Amino acid sequence: MVAHRPVMVTEVLEWLRPRAGGCYLDGTVGEGGHAEAILEASAPTGRLIGFDRDPHALAIARERLAGYGARCLLTHGDYREIDDRLPDLGIEAVDGILLDLGISSLQLDQPERGFSFRADGPLDMRFDPSQGMTAADLVARCSEEELERWLREYGEERWARRIARAIVRQREREPVLTTQQLVSVIERAVPPPARYGRIHPATRTFQALRIVVNRELDELGETLERLVARLAACGRLCVLTYHSLEDRIVKHRFRALAAAARGGAEPGLTVLTKRPLRPALDEVEANPRARSAKLRVIERGGGQG
Ligand SMILES: C[S@@+](CC[C@H](N)C(=O)[O-])C[C@H]1O[C@@H](n2cnc3c(N)ncnc32)[C@H](O)[C@@H]1O
Numbered sequence: 001m002v003a004h005r006p007v008m009v010t011e012v013l014e015w016l017r018p019r020a021g022g023c024y025l026d027g028t029v030g031e032g033g034h035a036e037a038i039l040e041a042s043a044p045t046g047r048l049i050g051f052d053r054d055p056h057a058l059a060i061a062r063e064r065l066a067g068y069g070a071r072c073l074l075t076h077g078d079y080r081e082i083d084d085r086l087p088d089l090g091i092e093a094v095d096g097i098l099l100d101l102g103i104s105s106l107q108l109d110q111p112e113r114g115f116s117f118r119a120d121g122p123l124d125m126r127f128d129p130s131q132g133m134t135a136a137d138l139v140a141r142c143s144e145e146e147l148e149r150w151l152r153e154y155g156e157e158r159w160a161r162r163i164a165r166a167i168v169r170q171r172e173r174e175p176v177l178t179t180q181q182l183v184s185v186i187e188r189a190v191p192p193p194a195r196y197g198r199i200h201p202a203t204r205t206f207q208a209l210r211i212v213v214n215r216e217l218d219e220l221g222e223t224l225e226r227l228v229a230r231l232a233a234c235g236r237l238c239v240l241t242y243h244s245l246e247d248r249i250v251k252h253r254f255r256a257l258a259a260a261a262r263g264g265a266e267p268g269l270t271v272l273t274k275r276p277l278r279p280a281l282d283e284v285e286a287n288p289r290a291r292s293a294k295l296r297v298i299e300r301g302g303g304q305g
Helices: 009-016 033-041 055-071 079-088 135-141 144-155 160-173 179-189 203-213 220-229 244-261 281-286
Strands: 023-026 047-052 072-076 094-100 231-241 269-271 294-300
Touching (some): 009 033, 009 294, 135 203, 144 160, 160 179, 220 244, 244 294
Parallel strands (some): 047 072
């Protein structure tokens, strides 16, 4: 069963402009919601290549998109490896690319994945459960200074020092292995007003750990550059972000790429969204997870013909 409602689908289709005969890349295919919309809009001959790091999400997307046959190719992998993967698939350039960054409802709603501070589960947080360290491993091994820096930089957590110190004290007594163990350490560490504020006191710590576990911001800027380099003439890259750290990277890299392309021999690049596009109010009402979404789009020029 599909758990994730794709965000800003109308806007993504409007800006990506899928058409019959086109070839599209969805770097974060998840459960395939956007992918399905792109395949529908590019019927009967548009093709879609989908990547995801999460084998479970990919299995759901495979089932959902099976009816599109050879028009849709799904592969387990990291969109950061695009330069290694696309040539293997016999593809040099694509007409449009979508990145829908971050976490899906499917991942958030499964307590055993350890992404949610609202349910108890192992402190895991890996998009790809077959690779890398879990959040529990990180929390067990990092220094207090490192932890504080992660919480400050990736969580923009005001109480980073207090929380980092409390986690280190706690792990001296017993290992922090579950989401609810971590939540109770955070709740005790922050001052009472932060405990009962507008957002759950564990929100920022969970965001920071998830970013570190999955190296979400590593190479994001460089990857955008590699993706843009794969756009065919008039191709567009659409990026949906859900927090300011990612959005800032996308905004600055798009601007820098467009500036660097100005006056060059290659067809230029134009940032089509001077300000990010936001979801309509009725979408946010129907799907609160859309509320922080921002969509930015860059286009490769048409060249000589
Ligand atoms: C917001 S969800 C995408 C939802 C999807 N657009 C849909 O309509 O169902 C983000 C997805 O990106 C995947 N992901 C995160 N980082 C990735 C990476 N570096 N490479 C490939 N997939 C990634 C996650 O596993 C997750 O399934």
